[in-house]
Amino acid sequence: MISNAELVKKYCRHDKKFPHIWCPGCGNGIILNGMLRAIDSIGLAKDDIAFVSGIGCSGRAPVYVDFNTLHTTHGRALAFATGLKLANEKLQVIVAMGDGDSTAIGGNHFIHACRRNIDMTAIIFNNYIYGMTGGQYSPTTPHGAKGSTCRAGNIENPFNISALAEAAGASFVARTTTYHVMQLQDLIKKAIRHHGFAVVEVVTHCPTLYGRLNKVGGATEMLKWQKESAIHKKKAEKMTAEELAGKIITGVLVERDLPEYCDLYNEIIREAQEQVSGGEAS
């Protein structure tokens, strides 16, 4: 297995002014590490990878790595990625998004990307909070949990991102946490290899804001909570709804073989070109 030092040397941008902007104890680096290891084990060429993000803490991930990197506007990453993929299908498009990014401001783009089934991978950094702007509650903040804009506890109900992706038609959906680093790599690898729209929801920890506001401790305590809350899908299938309350179901949740958008569109091009003789005659 590749060492962290080799991973940094091979994939990180040395001319970018490090250190990164993430707080001490943040889980985002673990996700980036997992993604790089997945890429390395598949053996993808750096030139062929387009790494796209939106806005927020997760949005800063692309700047540190040596791929074709695109840091877009808040919530819109998947829409940018859609055009990019259609213009150059050879690109392996990976999109990093946060929970607010993908399911609040970008919720519409997210569900439509799921149903279109374009071959790309969406990695969602779900830390249950808006970290970059100071800890406001997000669409995944649990009912009753605190944020800087819900000091008395969240009265809204959270989205289940993976269930949303499944219902919207994503052909691959998986969930893991930043504690389960081996599973994280493995699921991202499977998602990249999947031919179609793949979602990997990663439950990550924000000790600086979520941890402090909810008094659940620092990074160590939050990782410990992830470890104790995670239940693999196979085990979860045998458990009751009461037993599963507050648990994080991990593993590959959905894997279905659906026609991929670019393949279908290329068929349209082929048929259209067959019907037209004389090429570009106007």
Add this chain to the structure above:
Amino acid sequence: MSKKSPYRLMQGNEAAAEGAMAAGVRFFAGYPITPSTEIAEILSIRLPELGGKFIQMEDEIASIAAIIGASLGGAKALTATSGPGFSLMQENLGYACLTETPLVIVNVMRGGPSTGLPTSPSQGDVMQARWGTHGDHPIIVLCPSSVEETFHYAVKAVNLSEKYRNPVILLMDEVIGHMRARVELPPWSMVETVNRIKPNMPPEWYIPYERSSMGVSPMASFGEGYRYHVTGLVHDVKGFPTSKPREARENILGLFKKIERGFKEICLVDYIHMKDAQHAIVAYGCMVLSARSAIEQLRADGIKVGLIKLGTLWPFPRFALEHFLPQLKTILVPELNMGQIYREVVRVNAGRAVVEKINKINGEIISPDEIIKSMKGLAR
């Protein structure tokens, strides 16, 4: 093969689609909206025939995002919309300005504000096209005034966007978009096309936002081996976010400088009967049609009136006016808004001639008779 007539009956929206394809557009993303929908419908059929792609997105925010992505992927990309959709595009229009991504937005204007008058003509988006997105930025806005001109302006819009790495807005009005006219278009092989400058240095030497002497930097497509970073944050020449005042200043001023350098080439202006004119009508879009008709009659009645036809609205072609100001007594600006270009004319005029306006915002156009009446009153 049978000999084809050089003439075709065509709608303005169709001419926009045709011009874009002739200029090399091979990607379209859009969302249905009246009165621009024909452009999407036509391109959904034609682009696959050319090996290009059409996609209908979930909204206009996604539409412009997708064409930015496609442009970074190497395609010449277009979207088409109308007022409400154009409002939604403002966010990512700014992104395209700052990241210097070539693309063309066709905005077939309709009555506003809000849902407004969906199928009626308006020219209410002139200032929105200039300043709709937040922050200081230059923009190129072309405004055709006939069906045939729409074809040529669509070509020009694509070419300018590629040359200057800047979004270009083809600002049409409903009259031009839906009007059918006989046109004679050149074969595509005769259409001059411009492609963005590509880097020719080895990837390790490529500095993505380092400007050439022309003020524009070479643009690599994603996947060509030049791995670089694109961000909507203010960035240094390497494309990485910066908050250093000197680098921030250089980034934003660079956007303006490239457009200033190209000012003369970007500005499209035509003059009709201006040589001996003592009075001028400044018009654009469908108002040119009424103005031309009015001028013929006013001339027949002995009033020396001419037309300054603005093909480019932004950057504002101030020289077109300044050149004639010494000979002009009055300037009349008919617009289907409350006076958006009128204010620019007043600014450039700086108190020299008498500047008057005619405005309509009720979904009707200003007729030649209304212009004649107003001009006769002024010229008296």
